[in-house]
Amino acid sequence: MSSSSQQQQVQEYTTSQVTNNATQEVNKFYIKEYKRLGQGAFGVVSKAYMVNIDKHNANLKKNQTDVDGNVSTDWEGPFAVKRVLAQTEYKSRELDILKVTSHPNIIKLEYFFTDYVLSKDKANPNGVNSGVPGYSKNLYLHLCMECLPQTLQHEITKHTKVQTTIPIFKVKAYAYQLLKGMSYLHNTNICHRDIKPSNVLIDPETLLLKVCDFGSAKQLDNYPSISYICSRFYRAPELILGKTQYAVNIDNWSIGCVIGEMLLGKTIFQGNDPILQLREISKLLGPPDKRFVFLSNPGYDGPLFSEKLFSGSVRDRFESVFKNLKNDFAGVELLMGLLCYDPDQRMSCLDAMCSDWFSELKHVESVKEFKLPKDLFEFTEYDRLVLGEERLKKLTE
Template sequence: MNNNNDDRKEEEQKEDKAPFDEDYEHLLLRREQRGDGAASSSDEDEKQKRNDDGDISSDEERSSEDDDDDEDTEEDDNVNDALRRKKKVSKVRRRKDKENNVSLTSTPTPRRRGAEDTTTTTTTNNNSNNEKKIISNNTNKNDLEEEEQDEGDDPYELTKFVVCGNLFEVKKKYVPIKPIGKGAYGIVCSAKDEKQNTKVAIKKITNAFENVVDAKRTLREIKLLRHLRHENVVPITDCMLPSKEEEYNFNDVYVMYELMDTDLHQIIRSDQPLTDDHCQYFIYQLLRGLKYIHSADVLHRDLKPSNLLLNANCDLKICDFGLARTNTQDKNRDFMTEYVVTRWYRAPELLLSCAEYTVAIDVWSCGCILAELLGRKPLFPGKDYVHQLNLITKVIGTPDEQDLYFVTSDKARRYLRQLPYSKPMDFKRLYPEANPLACDLIEKMLIFNPEKRINVEECLKHPYLASLHDTNDEPVANAPFTFAFEQHNGGEMSEETVRRLIFQELKQLDEEINFPLLRNTHADALEERLQTMRV
């Protein structure tokens, strides 16, 4: 797993919770007084922008960004200063892009179920000497220090090592390789599983219960990834089960994921050539995984390039399910309207504070991602809600009155009605070198009215994906996932409750993976998980 998208802050959640309230009207008023088309970025906007640039920043990148924050406190009246800041950020990004570059196979080869995978082995061998390019590691050699351990055969014997100043205590079979990154919600390093001869990403969530909202996100992802088992969903391969004595007082959570080479965000902003075959294969795998997720009655709600992990052979897996929600009809407003989707990939119904929404929000995000693949830059890089809506309407056109039925906020309706009329842009003109069929698919994905938006199964049947589409190789979930645990005590959970639920999940996960014979009901689940992990 290359990057875990641990980039949300409480400030951003607060900013994005209710756009069409009194404070938002003040923002509109300021924009009118300024007379410009886009509000200047606030501190939260700058933070959003930096977060969108990558899931987890290394120490060097975080330091560079801190320097930029200091500069941003100066007055922006001086154009030369602004240009210097822009050049500095661009220079840092270019350096990071070069360091994180991964060479994809020139022609992706789709793999069908049951087919022997020789591509991965070949790719791994070809890139074994370039491992530094595969995983970002901009830290000092002291950032990864292994301590001496006693010999022993106990499978639960621990080893200790330090990653970026943080102590890791995991099973001895894991030998650390290098740090991957450090974010607000965790520290990640790559490691080798010497018993399985595989590589994993170990994520440590320090003080996991310090914030109950964050702890619920951890619980949600673990539960979901135990339920969702699909080739295009990143699997949990192992975990650290706290001892019985620590059941009611453990503070750190360790989860092991399949290690991937990079993510789509890094590829898009690199110099890596992307052919139409690449774009087709990436969007097909995304939609294939999304079909499975939606069939489990789950909305991902945070699809973006940095949450799509890649290997050098172009295999794609969806990650970060911490914001996922159910798609059942019994919707609770508070349950459905907390912070969702990074702004640039948000559907209009989210920007307009609609109380209810459907799987169509994920399809919108997919359309934005496909457009970003074609143009190598975000399609709607909005600085705030107003700017975001302006960018959307300038590209897809001003919505008709009949397409505003789903907008329940009077303030939002008034704002949309006062927008100047815009005709829809021709995506073939916007991306003249792209496959016209790709442009047609984007146009059908980016429809303002969610009921008129194409769904995932229709996307898979679109002519653009005809060479890849195979209904028999696009499985659905065996059973829907339930978020009943979220409704405990009216949706409120104490720290003790979340800790107990996470312990139960880790215990079941540990039994499924490490002791399948003790629980026959999980034998099939283990086999499916191993099949997904096999190379």
């Protein structure tokens, strides 16, 4: 049983029912959590190393030793261990999705287990159910995933502090991988529903990118879903209007916001509340069309921000805001395709991957000190089937 004390730098505990996601083997593990990587509304993430105690004891019986005669302790990791309250009423949607996803640009689930955790609780001075005054004991699900050095948010912030933006070549490498990973999810109708820079992991040395945090993700069906989803600054306009019968392309809007943020060095749309968020969007895209508003939510009776707030065309406005895309037709086309009011007209991840904006990545292995991941334009048979001949030709020619 572990403690969730934030002051404690290292937490050590043993748990007996750890499932290997690849083999489904269940073993006893010793776990050492070194530091807190992040914390949100749904749980905490810590960096950890693990030892398979059953395997270690088997080696002890076989007298398997290292060169110094010591029994070898096979540490595994580092892992990013996400701890969230176990939902006893229904299965964890996040766990179900991570169990079956396998893609180089999607975070990989290595192990998972449930265990009781002591956490501070001022409302429980007598320690009811825990035996420790001021603490409660609750059952938590632990997801042990691969660990990358930092988030895309850290990379953006690092450049902003020195008044620069991420080099265009790196933006393209990250954007392409984000689209590639999300197209894989969307092909199975899995909608992430919270794409933002802090939910995208990167390795700035190798330019590898992986999508993480599937706490809001859902495999969409024909039934309504909640519209109050996705962090506000990255929320698609149809969600702001209250649309409940939406598709995976709400993620594509968020992806456009992330790409734009990498280019600008700051969040594109920063409304102080959900409705004012729509006003911020209208400053770039112009007023939303009344037909779009009606189809999103016939009952919407909020402000429409129908007055145009800029002169010239929407394309002119994009070029004015994203100054580093001036005279970059393909880059502007990509952003305008993703940041589109009408979800039916919004560019798909598959089509966005084929944008001429990414052509540079196909013909070089590196630019200056930036070296690209080797598998950017490698595709499985399933990928090839989904892409289709025309897209595949464009990506591999």
